[in-house]
Amino acid sequence: MNKQQVKERIEKLRQEINHHRYLYHVLDKQEISDAALDSLKHELDELERKFPELITPDSPTQRVGGKPLDEFKKVQHKLPMLSLTDAFLFKEIQEWETRNKKLLPLETKLDYYAELKIDGLAVALIYKKGILWKGATRGDGKIGEDVTENLKTIEAIPLRVNLENFSQSIQKKVAEELEVRGEIFMKKADFDQLNEIQEKNKQPKFANPRNAAAGSIRQLDPKITASRKLSFMAYSLVTDLGQKTHQESHELLEALGFRAGTNLNQYCPDLQAVEKYHSEVNKKRNSLPFWIDGIVININDQQTFGRLGVVGKAPRGAIAYKYPAEQATTVVEDIQVQVGRTGALTPVAHLKPVRVAGSTVARATLHNEDEIKRLDVRIGDTVIIQKAGDIIPDVVKVLSKLRTGKEKKFKMPVTCPICGSKVIRRTGEVAYYCSNKNCFAIQKEKIYHFVSKKAFDIEGLGPKIIDQLLENNLIKDVSDIFSFTASDLEPLERFAEKSAANIIEAVEKAKKITLARFIYALGIRHVGEETAIDLANHFRTISRLQKASFDDLNKIYEIGEVVARSISDFFRDNRNLQLIARLLNQGIKIKEPEVRKKTAASGKAFVVTGTLPSLSREEAKTKIREAGGKAASSVSPSTDFVIAGDNPGSKYEKAKKLGVKIISEKELLNLLK
Ligand SMILES: [Zn+2]
Missing domain, CATH: 3.30.470.30 (DNA ligase/mRNA capping enzyme)
Structure with a gap:
C-alpha cells in the first residue's frame, strides 16, 4: 500500500470502528464480535504505528471508548x-x-x-x-x-x-x-x-x-x-x-x-x-x-x-x-477454485495471513458460488473469518464499508483449472463440476508422484495426508505444497502439532532439489528416473529444457521419438509452464548437475542386485550416476556391469547367461574413483 492508500484505509477503519464502538458502548448492542472489532483496532494501531503522522486526535486509538449516558450523573x-x-x-x-x-x-x-x-x-x-x-x-x-x-x-x-x-x-x-x-x-x-x-x-x-x-x-x-x-x-x-x-x-x-x-x-x-x-x-x-x-x-x-x-x-x-480469538479480520487477496474428489469445484479464499485461534491462517473455504453471492465477497474485501475448534476457517461476514471500489467480483471458471475440461452445473445442485470424471484421481496421482522418494522426497507427506489435504481443499496442485503452513495441517484428522511441524520442515528442506529430480517430479509421460537424468545432464537448466524443440530432444542419443514428442508436448502446454513458474515462485532452488571428470564408469550401464555390504542399492545408484554412469533396473545385452551383493537372484542369473561382467561393491567403488 502506498501512503495515500494507507490514509484511506485508516479513515475507513476509524469510521467502522467508531460505528461498532458506539453500538457496543452506548447502545449495549453488538453487530460483530469483540474479537473481530479487536482485530480491526489492531490493524489501525499497526498502521498508525508505521505512519505516526497520520494519527489524528479523534482516532479511536487516541481515546477510551464509551460516552456517558445522560441518565447518569x-x-x-x-x-x-x-x-x-x-x-x-x-x-x-x-x-x-x-x-x-x-x-x-x-x-x-x-x-x-x-x-x-x-x-x-x-x-x-x-x-x-x-x-x-x-x-x-x-x-x-x-x-x-x-x-x-x-x-x-x-x-x-x-x-x-x-x-x-x-x-x-x-x-x-x-x-x-x-x-x-x-x-x-x-x-x-x-x-x-x-x-x-x-x-x-x-x-x-x-x-x-x-x-x-x-x-x-x-x-x-x-x-x-x-x-x-x-x-x-x-x-x-x-x-x-x-x-x-x-x-x-x-x-x-x-x-x-x-x-x-x-x-x-x-x-x-x-x-x-x-x-x-x-x-x-x-x-x-x-x-x-x-x-x-x-x-x-x-x-x-x-x-x-x-x-x-x-x-x-x-x-x-x-x-x-x-489469548487468540476465534475470529479475526483480514483481506481476501484472491479466490481460487479447487477440484474435489467428486469433481466439485470449491472456491477458496486466499487471505492475507492472519493469526486466529492460535495459528496463522491463509485460506478460508467459500463452499460454493451461492455462498459467495450470499456473502457478496469480492477479491480485495476485508472480511471476518472464524475458526472454531479444529475446522478449516470460514468467511462469516464482509465489511463492505471498508471497500475502496477496486474490489473484483469472482466468476466461476468455465473450464477446469486442473485439467482444462468443461465445467458443468447439474440441475438442482449448487456445486459446479469438472466434466472429466478422472480429474481428481489424476491430480491425486500427480501429487503422490511429486512427493515420492525419487522426486521431491518429502518425508511424512504420504497418500493419506495428501488425500485429506485435497478433500479439505487445502491444496489444488503440487505448487500449493510449498505454501501451506502448520496451521493448514493441524485441523486434519489426528494431526499432532509436532508432525505438522515435521512436515513443514521436510517441505522446506525439499525446496533444494537437483534438476534431474525436478524433471522426474513433473511426471512427464515416458520420462522416468533415467531419462530425467539424461535430460538434466544434457540441458543443465530447466529453462533450456523448456525451450527445447522436438528436434533438439530427438537428437539426444538416449531419447527416442515417442519420448521426445511427449516431452515437447508437455512443455508446449501453458498450464505446465504456469505450474513450473509457480513452483519457482515458491522458492524452489534447482541445482544444476555438476560438470564431472571422466571416470571409468562414465557412459557405462550398471545394474545393482542383491544386498551390498556397505551401500544401499539407492546409494550405489546415486554414486554411479554422480560418476557419469547409468543405473538401470534390468539386465540387458547393453548392460556393462552387474554389481552383485548377497542373494542376488534372477538378475545375477541373467547376467551370467548374457555374459555381462559381474563385479563386487569393492570393484565398483574402484571404478568410480
Ligand atoms: Zn478437471
Whole structure:
C-alpha cells in the first residue's frame, strides 16, 4: 500500500470502528464480535504505528471508548482511566520491552507483575474516611458515569475498607481519600443462570458476560443490579500509600479488604517468566470460574512505570497479552477454485495471513458460488473469518464499508483449472463440476508422484495426508505444497502439532532439489528416473529444457521419438509452464548437475542386485550416476556391469547367461574413483 492508500484505509477503519464502538458502548448492542472489532483496532494501531503522522486526535486509538449516558450523573476522573494496548504474540511483547528500554537508557533490566485480564467492565471506586463514597464507570476515560448506588449492591466491593493492620500515617492517607480501580464481571455460572432467566421472561439473552456486566451496572434501578450477582476484582491502587511496586499495590489492596488476585497473579523477573505464566494460565483458563481474555503485564517498579508515561490512550508501562480469538479480520487477496474428489469445484479464499485461534491462517473455504453471492465477497474485501475448534476457517461476514471500489467480483471458471475440461452445473445442485470424471484421481496421482522418494522426497507427506489435504481443499496442485503452513495441517484428522511441524520442515528442506529430480517430479509421460537424468545432464537448466524443440530432444542419443514428442508436448502446454513458474515462485532452488571428470564408469550401464555390504542399492545408484554412469533396473545385452551383493537372484542369473561382467561393491567403488 502506498501512503495515500494507507490514509484511506485508516479513515475507513476509524469510521467502522467508531460505528461498532458506539453500538457496543452506548447502545449495549453488538453487530460483530469483540474479537473481530479487536482485530480491526489492531490493524489501525499497526498502521498508525508505521505512519505516526497520520494519527489524528479523534482516532479511536487516541481515546477510551464509551460516552456517558445522560441518565447518569457525570464524574470527572482525577487521573484518566486508560486502556491497554493489545498484543497477541510473544514477539510483540519483546518489541514492547525493546521500545521501553530505549526510553529508559539507564535501566538494564525490567521486571514485571503479570495478572489475569478479566473480561468485564472497569470502574473506579473512591473512599472517603474509609467508606465507599463514589463509584464510576470509565466512560470516555476522562468523564464517567456515577453508578455508586449500583456498585453498592455488589458484595465483593467493601463498603468500608479494612485499616486494622496499617500504620497511623497510612490510615491518615486512606481517610483523606482512597481510589481503587478494578473490573466488574460476572462469573460463568451466574451468567448462564441470568440468560436462563432472561429466556424464561422472554427477554433478549446477553451475548457475553462483559455485555451482561455492563448492562447490569448501568441500570437506573439498583434493585436490578442487585439481582445480577456481579463480582469485583481490583487491579490498581491509584492512591499513593508508599507502594514501590505493582505487586505491593496488589498486596495492599488485599490488606484493605479487596480481592486483588494475588493468588492468581505472578511476579515475573523477566519476559521468559511472563511467557511461561501466559501459557500456564492458558491451560487452566477454561476451569476458572470467570472469563479472561488474556493477561496484563505491568512493569513492576512504580517509578519506572510512571516515568514511561502514556502514549495515546494507553500507559507505556503495561500491555495486554491476549489469548487468540476465534475470529479475526483480514483481506481476501484472491479466490481460487479447487477440484474435489467428486469433481466439485470449491472456491477458496486466499487471505492475507492472519493469526486466529492460535495459528496463522491463509485460506478460508467459500463452499460454493451461492455462498459467495450470499456473502457478496469480492477479491480485495476485508472480511471476518472464524475458526472454531479444529475446522478449516470460514468467511462469516464482509465489511463492505471498508471497500475502496477496486474490489473484483469472482466468476466461476468455465473450464477446469486442473485439467482444462468443461465445467458443468447439474440441475438442482449448487456445486459446479469438472466434466472429466478422472480429474481428481489424476491430480491425486500427480501429487503422490511429486512427493515420492525419487522426486521431491518429502518425508511424512504420504497418500493419506495428501488425500485429506485435497478433500479439505487445502491444496489444488503440487505448487500449493510449498505454501501451506502448520496451521493448514493441524485441523486434519489426528494431526499432532509436532508432525505438522515435521512436515513443514521436510517441505522446506525439499525446496533444494537437483534438476534431474525436478524433471522426474513433473511426471512427464515416458520420462522416468533415467531419462530425467539424461535430460538434466544434457540441458543443465530447466529453462533450456523448456525451450527445447522436438528436434533438439530427438537428437539426444538416449531419447527416442515417442519420448521426445511427449516431452515437447508437455512443455508446449501453458498450464505446465504456469505450474513450473509457480513452483519457482515458491522458492524452489534447482541445482544444476555438476560438470564431472571422466571416470571409468562414465557412459557405462550398471545394474545393482542383491544386498551390498556397505551401500544401499539407492546409494550405489546415486554414486554411479554422480560418476557419469547409468543405473538401470534390468539386465540387458547393453548392460556393462552387474554389481552383485548377497542373494542376488534372477538378475545375477541373467547376467551370467548374457555374459555381462559381474563385479563386487569393492570393484565398483574402484571404478568410480
Ligand atoms: Zn478437471
